Amino acid sequence: MTDFLVTNKMKKKDFIQHRTPFYSYDLKLLKETLEEAKSAAKKYDYHIHYALKANSNDRILKIIHEKEFGADCVSGNEVKKALEIGFPSSKIAFAGVGKSDEEILIGLANDIFAFNCESIEEIDVINQLAKGQNKMARIALRLNPNVDANTHKYITTGLEENKFGINSWELNNLIDRLPSWANIELTGLHFHIGSQITSMTPFKNLCIRVNEFNTWFRERNIHIQHLNLGGGLGIDYHEPEKNPIPDFELFFGVFNQFLQPFSHQEIHFELGRSLVGNCGSLNSRVLYIKKGIKTNFAILDAGMTELLRPAIYQAYHFIENVTSKSENKEFYDVVGPICESSDCFGKKIELKETKRGDYIKIHSTGAYGEVMSSKYNLREQNPVFYIE
Numbered sequence: 001m002t003d004f005l006v007t008n009k010m011k012k013k014d015f016i017q018h019r020t021p022f023y024s025y026d027l028k029l030l031k032e033t034l035e036e037a038k039s040a041a042k043k044y045d046y047h048i049h050y051a052l053k054a055n056s057n058d059r060i061l062k063i064i065h066e067k068e069f070g071a072d073c074v075s076g077n078e079v080k081k082a083l084e085i086g087f088p089s090s091k092i093a094f095a096g097v098g099k100s101d102e103e104i105l106i107g108l109a110n111d112i113f114a115f116n117c118e119s120i121e122e123i124d125v126i127n128q129l130a131k132g133q134n135k136m137a138r139i140a141l142r143l144n145p146n147v148d149a150n151t152h153k154y155i156t157t158g159l160e161e162n163k164f165g166i167n168s169w170e171l172n173n174l175i176d177r178l179p180s181w182a183n184i185e186l187t188g189l190h191f192h193i194g195s196q197i198t199s200m201t202p203f204k205n206l207c208i209r210v211n212e213f214n215t216w217f218r219e220r221n222i223h224i225q226h227l228n229l230g231g232g233l234g235i236d237y238h239e240p241e242k243n244p245i246p247d248f249e250l251f252f253g254v255f256n257q258f259l260q261p262f263s264h265q266e267i268h269f270e271l272g273r274s275l276v277g278n279c280g281s282l283n284s285r286v287l288y289i290k291k292g293i294k295t296n297f298a299i300l301d302a303g304m305t306e307l308l309r310p311a312i313y314q315a316y317h318f319i320e321n322v323t324s325k326s327e328n329k330e331f332y333d334v335v336g337p338i339c340e341s342s343d344c345f346g347k348k349i350e351l352k353e354t355k356r357g358d359y360i361k362i363h364s365t366g367a368y369g370e371v372m373s374s375k376y377n378l379r380e381q382n383p384v385f386y387i388e
C-alpha cells in the first residue's frame with residue numbers, strides 16, 4: 001500500500017473526504033499496548049521479539065523499534081526490513097520451516113541473534129553455508145511440544161501432525177550429530193504452539209513440556225542459553241473497545257509460575273497479534289444493500305483482498321456502522337465485492353439499519369490484515385491513515 005496519509009483525529013468528515021477502503025492505525029493505542037507489554041515483561045526480565053509477520057508497515061515497525069523490542073522474522077525480506085528499520089542484528093531471530101539458501105545467507109551475513117531451526121536437514125544446510133562464509137551460526141531448535149492450543153486448526157502449530165518444529169523422537173539423532181556441525185552453536189530452544197490463544201491453559205501446558213525438554217538437554221550436558229516460548233497471546237475480537245489491550249500481566253505471570261528455567265537462561269517471546277491487533281481498523285463504505293432469500297446482504301467496497309482472515313479462518317471481527325443515525329437494527333450478511341463466495345466478513349451481523357454510502361468500520365485488523373492483503377481482481381492499492 002503506497003499512499004500514506006496522517007491525521008490528528010479521525011472525524012466523520014475525514015471518512016467522507018477519502019476514498020474507501022483504507023486501513024487506519026491508532027498509534028496512541030499501539031504505544032500504550034507496547035508500554036504495557038514491556039512493563040509486564042520487565043518484571044521477570046523477559047525479552048520480547050515482535051513478530052513482523054503480523055504487521056510490517058514501516059510506521060508501525062519504527063514505533064516498535066523505538067520501544068526497544070527485538071524482531072522475529074520469517075523470511076529474508078523480513079530480516080532485511082528489520083535491519084532497515086534499525087533493529088540491531090543481535091535482536092533478530094529468523095524462524096520459518098522453509099528457509100532458502102539465499103535467506104540463510106542474509107542471516108549469516110548480518111550475524112543475527114539466532115536461526116530458529118525446524119529440521120535436521122536445515123541445520124545441515126546452515127552448517128554448510130556458515131562454513132562457506134567462515135562464520136558460526138547461532139541456532140535455536142524449534143521443538144514440537146505436541147501441546148494443543150485450542151485455537152482454529154489453521155493457526156495451531158504445536159501438534160505433531162503440524163509441519164512445524166522438530167519432533168521429540170528425532171532428538172537423539174540430532175544430538176548425536178551436533179559435534180559434527182563445526183559451524184553451528186546451539187544456543188536456544190524455541191517453541192510456538194499457535195495463535196489467538198485466549199485461555200492460559202495451553203501456555204501452562206507448554207511450560208510443563210518446555211521444562212521436560214530443558215531438563216533433557218541439561219542431563220546430556222548441553223547448555224541452553226535461551227528459551228523462546230513463541231507468541232500466540234490472543235486479543236478480544238468481540239469487545240475490542242472494552243478490552244483494547246490484552247492482559248500481559250496474566251500471560252507473563254503464567255510463565256513465571258510454571259516455567260522452571262535454569263539460573264543463567266534468558267527467556268524470550270515472539271508476540272505479534274497481541275501487540276498490534278487492536279490498533280488497526282479497516283474502513284469501508286456500503287456499495288449496495290441487496291435482499292437475499294433469507295438475509296440482507298450489505299455489500300462493502302472492502303473485501304477479502306483487504307482482509308483475508310474471515311475468508312480463510314472464519315475469523316470474527318467486530319463490524320460497526322459508524323454513520324447510520326437509525327434507531328433500528330437489522331441483520332446483514334456483510335460481504336465484499338470480490339468474485340468468491342468466501343468473500344464474506346460475517347453472516348447475520350447485527351448493524352444499525354444500513355444503506356448505500358454508510359461507513360463501516362471493521363475492528364481489530366492491525367494483525368494479519370494489511371500484510372495479508374492482495375491484488376486479486378486487480379484491486380487498487382489503498383491509502384493508510386495514522387491516528388495520533
Ligand SMILES: Cc1ncc(COP(=O)(O)O)c(C=O)c1O
Pocket residue numbers: 051054072095157192194195196230231232233270271272273274367
Ligand atoms: C513461530 C511463530 N512465532 C510467533 C508468531 C506470532 O504469533 P502471534 O501473532 O499469535 O503472537 C507466529 C504466528 O503464529 C509464529 O508462527
Ligand SMILES: N[C@@H](CCCC[NH3+])C(=O)O
Pocket residue numbers: 053155195196309313367368
Ligand atoms: N494469519 C493468521 C495467524 C497465523 C500466524 C502465523 N503463524 C491470522 O490471521 O490469524
